[in-house]
Amino acid sequence: MSIQARRERERAERERLIIEAARELAESEGWEAVTTRRLAERVEYSQPVLYSHFKGKDAIMAAVAVEGCADLAAELRAGRLKADGPEEALAAIADAYSSFAERRPALYDAIFSQRVDLPFATPEAPAPLQAAFGELLEAVRPFAGDDDLGLLTETLWSGLHGLVTLMRDGRLPPEGHCGRVAILLDRFAH
Amino acid sequence: MSIQARRERERAERERLIIEAARELAESEGWEAVTTRRLAERVEYSQPVLYSHFKGKDAIMAAVAVEGCADLAAELRAGRLKADGPEEALAAIADAYSSFAERRPALYDAIFSQRVDLPFATPEAPAPLQAAFGELLEAVRPFAGDDDLGLLTETLWSGLHGLVTLMRDGRLPPEGHCGRVAILLDRFAH
DNA sequence: ACAGAAACGCTAGCGGTGCTAGAGTCGAGA
DNA sequence: TCTCGACTCTAGCACCGCTAGCGTTTCTGT
Numbered sequence: 001m002s003i004q005a006r007r008e009r010e011r012a013e014r015e016r017l018i019i020e021a022a023r024e025l026a027e028s029e030g031w032e033a034v035t036t037r038r039l040a041e042r043v044e045y046s047q048p049v050l051y052s053h054f055k056g057k058d059a060i061m062a063a064v065a066v067e068g069c070a071d072l073a074a075e076l077r078a079g080r081l082k083a084d085g086p087e088e089a090l091a092a093i094a095d096a097y098s099s100f101a102e103r104r105p106a107l108y109d110a111i112f113s114q115r116v117d118l119p120f121a122t123p124e125a126p127a128p129l130q131a132a133f134g135e136l137l138e139a140v141r142p143f144a145g146d147d148d149l150g151l152l153t154e155t156l157w158s159g160l161h162g163l164v165t166l167m168r169d170g171r172l173p174p175e176g177h178c179g180r181v182a183i184l185l186d187r188f189a190h
Numbered sequence: 191m192s193i194q195a196r197r198e199r200e201r202a203e204r205e206r207l208i209i210e211a212a213r214e215l216a217e218s219e220g221w222e223a224v225t226t227r228r229l230a231e232r233v234e235y236s237q238p239v240l241y242s243h244f245k246g247k248d249a250i251m252a253a254v255a256v257e258g259c260a261d262l263a264a265e266l267r268a269g270r271l272k273a274d275g276p277e278e279a280l281a282a283i284a285d286a287y288s289s290f291a292e293r294r295p296a297l298y299d300a301i302f303s304q305r306v307d308l309p310f311a312t313p314e315a316p317a318p319l320q321a322a323f324g325e326l327l328e329a330v331r332p333f334a335g336d337d338d339l340g341l342l343t344e345t346l347w348s349g350l351h352g353l354v355t356l357m358r359d360g361r362l363p364p365e366g367h368c369g370r371v372a373i374l375l376d377r378f379a380h
Numbered sequence: 381a382c383a384g385a386a387a388c389g390c391t392a393g394c395g396g397t398g399c400t401a402g403a404g405t406c407g408a409g410a
Numbered sequence: 411t412c413t414c415g416a417c418t419c420t421a422g423c424a425c426c427g428c429t430a431g432c433g434t435t436t437c438t439g440t
């Protein structure tokens with residue numbers, strides 16, 4: 001039994017290795033540089049080994065996304081708890097969100113932009129995703145009023161997502177970013 | 191002189207053919223199905239011909255995006271002019287925008303999601319892009335108040351963009367879409 | 381009218397991609 | 411010690427974007 005246990009442990013370690021290598025490669029050179037060949041070389045195994053852990057490249061990206069989302073959730077939470085007062089908390093969340101998107105674009109892409117089949121707005125959604133959304137939810141709650149809290153949070157989230165993605169792809173000038181975030185927050189936290 | 195004119199005319203026609211084939215292929219099967227080989231086969235020329243018209247696949251997508259944006263601008267304008275009153279005009283614009291994104295996802299992607307080097311928020315931006323943004327601008331103008339009109343429009347645009355992209359990628363449940371748009375508009379047109 | 385030149389589209393191929401079939405190795409249990 | 415099963419590797423498939431270089435066709439100057 002201990003032999004099998006050791007094998008499973010080693011397998012789990014290797015899976016972690018793959019995910020970390022994929023994340024590092026993506027963060028340093030972008031997702032287009034993450035190929036199964038380079039990834040295999042990086043973890044010092046052959047390509048087919050990757051496919052014994054993950055169904056395909058998409059599944060690897062999804063795994064990286066889930067882990068990255070835990071980081072995002074932690075940063076959102078830290079920002080929210082550090083602030084005092086609902087307005088400050090909402091501003092802190094928004095700052096943390098766009099800061100994460102700017103500092104870790106590859107991670108942000110995997111979570112929110114790349115086409116990767118992750119269950120999102122369902123109970124089966126991975127915990128980190130729900131945690132990150134939960135942080136937004138708590139920050140928005142004081143301003144819900146008569147609106148549905150879930151829909152309101154989704155709408156604010158969409159606003160932030162649109163701002164950071166359009167800016168990062170060069171469709172919005174970076175110099176106006178703070179002003180746009182301020183407008184968005186002002187409209188949501190009246 | 192007329193010979194050269196005919197040649198240039200034929201060349202221009204072929205370029206149109208390429209752009210239309212790319213658009214049709216993308217709209218019917220998605221951009222991942224648009225390969226240079228399939229495109230070449232579709233226009234009944236060899237692959238290298240594509241490269242005598244466009245620098246690469248990205249440039250073809252950019253051309254499709256610019257044309258598609260003209261359609262978008264027209265639909266936004268139609269929606270805006272049909273409505274009476276600023277509130278209705280803004281709502282019409284938002285409806286037209288998300289309707290376009292839903293009906294023509296491939297076109298929307300080429301314009302707003304795919305990484306393609308189009309100059310956006312500059313004077314060199316292609317006219318259709320400026321026209322589409324201009325429609326948003328006019329719809330937002332009555333609600334600018336003390337805010338900078340440009341920034342405010344960019345922010346509303348980001349909100350709409352976030353809503354439609356997150357929904358289309360399965361990150362937001364479709365059934366809440368109307369509610370979210372209503373919330374967004376309510377917050378911008380007080 | 382004809383030779384030379386230039387423009388043009390083609391075939392063939394490069395280096396890469398995600399992914400997999402099948403061979404080979406190696407360790408565990410009888 | 412031998413057998414068998416689990417596991418990893420090599421090699422290769424079909425495809426990708428892109429391009430070098432050849433051959434034909436058309437225009438130009440004499």
